[in-house]
Amino acid sequence: MKAALFIPCLTEHLLPEPGLSMVRILNKLGVEVEYVENQTCCGQPAYNSGYHQQVIPLAEQFIELFHDKEVIIAPSGSCVAMVREEYKHLKLREDLKAPYERLKGRIYEFTEFLVDVLNVDQLGGRFPHRVTYHDSCHLSRMLGVREQPRRLIANIADIDFLEMQGSDVCCGFGGTFSYKMKEISVEMVKRKCDSIQESQAEYCIGADSSCLMNIQGYLTQNGYSARTLHIAELLARSLEL
């Protein structure tokens, strides 16, 4: 199988490690990966801020670049949700509608791909630490991906999985929300960090770098001991990849 990588902006510019870990794991599983040149941004930040007109050409560009790929995989639920669930609300060019329909069924978030497509939920790694899991909003509620990452985590040897209170309560990032409504956003991420701490986990695992960046940013600056870890990184580390 050949998978096209859909690399979100945050992975490209700020946090490449989850993306690289994802590639290593896919390679290990025999999936050939391809970086699609000329990809930029799926348009989510602008879309969520209301600039729907500006997003149309980006969506069209995305469809043109990716529509003929066998599968498309991204280390981020919200970007996949953007393509799978939101592009359909945009007035796309007529000739792109059929390609979009095809593409929609072949784009996956990383853990969803491993568990639902490859039928792999046990990679055989080991990680002797206490961890908890944060359900990103778009991944859990829009894509319905809740069990897949939990199964992958639970099957790592020696790991101690602790469910936190309100694992699916928003961490307060919300893209431009974290800036526009920073006061509320900060209180929301504080609540999330408190839940993580109460769970006594050493690591908060997530499948969306944006949430993890927000959570990690608050943890670091406010003296919490827990750290965040993207699930791809967790799997790669547990396999010593």
Add this chain to the structure above:
Amino acid sequence: MHVTPRKTKTYIKTALKDSVLRRAVLNATGSTVASRQAIIDELPYWEDLREKAHAIKKDVIKHLDTTLQTFEQRCTDNGIQVHWAADDQEARQIILGIAERNRVCKVVKSKSLTTEEIHLNSSLIDKGIDTLETDLGEYIIQLMEQIPSHLIIPALHLTRKEIGKLFQEKLGNAYTEDPHELLKIARRTLRQHFLSADMGISGANFGIAETGSICIVENEANAHLTTTLPDIHVAVMGIEKLLPDFKALPYFLKLLPANATGQKSSTFVNFISGPTHAKLGEGPKEMHVVLLDNGRSRILQDPKLRQTLFCIRCASCLNSCPVYQQIGGHAYGWVYMGPIGITLIPQYLGESVGKTSPYVCSLCTACRDACPVKIDLPAHILNLRSRLAAHGKTSRIERTGMRIWAFLARHPRLYRFATWFPGKAQQLLPGGRSFPAPGYTRKRTLPRFDAQGFRKRFNTLQMPSAGQQTEHANSEDNR
């Protein structure tokens, strides 16, 4: 208390500093969400109920004109006087007119957010009419001279201590914070008023077109007393509150209490189909229904936002909203708050007044799952945002920024250069610091830009892993 969504940002700051309020809101919403979930867990057909309720509402809203005509006709047949109010001012005039004609001195009120929407209380009081809220929460809010902070639990933001102090101050009893005692005290005061009031004003949870009835769901029986003891009963309802017939009702009588208060069913369900005095020798002599438009028919004509008229005001979206849970209801600056509030504010009050409201949301989509009539709230919030942006209601800096960004994103080489630059520039910052993002980084650190970026790193990563991969593929083949 005069509030406006224009000042939302200021209210938010005030609310966030109020730790007592925040604890009260978080506890109350948390317990309602938990008891609601317990009910859902017991009902395998929960989703079917929602589907059905959505379908019924969709149909009513689609045929609202004819359904309203039927409702009016049947009400009139039942001896109910039906009034149409285009806006809040007209609604107030109609109600004041009824009061004046009947020389009303005292009004008791129950169960009505719609009257909050039209600011009825102050206009009655200005005319010298003694006006008293009789639902405990509403009564507390009235004593406090505030507006409700929640659709169902108006005094949700207050603690028992605060209410105890309020009663002591305003009603002169000895201080107590025991809820039963407080209820007793309130009841003593309110009972006298029920008996001496000339007019009762209520809302309506549902209007039933086929029979010309209104339905009021409650737990305290105050609506029952309000609508039966005084000589005149006036029900104020939004034109969207209709159901076609009694067959449609059970779905809503199941969904409403579960979503509103986490109860399997409510204590009382009142059906009122006209003034009963002539027939029974008791109950009101006159009954009026005021059908309020106040912007609703405009929303009806808007195919993209029409769905917001399905709302049954259950507050489930508020309870599940992590933003509401932090700031409570007053911060939104209007009678409707939370996810449904922020979709209604710009629609009812105009885009200029409501230009901040749709942004008081992190788009977490919890409200979509919570809504019993399956209103796609996040989609409406996004829609309103897109209109605000298209109508120039966002800041010029933001608009220009978005335009530049969209241009770059369509030109991959330029985009790559523009996004490579910060990574390089950041290396010049002393001490491995990241760029400051004013506001964002006051309480949170941001990671540093990666000087290479994923694409470059991926290209260097390819060599060894490609070998590994062939090896793996070969072993697959050999099996």
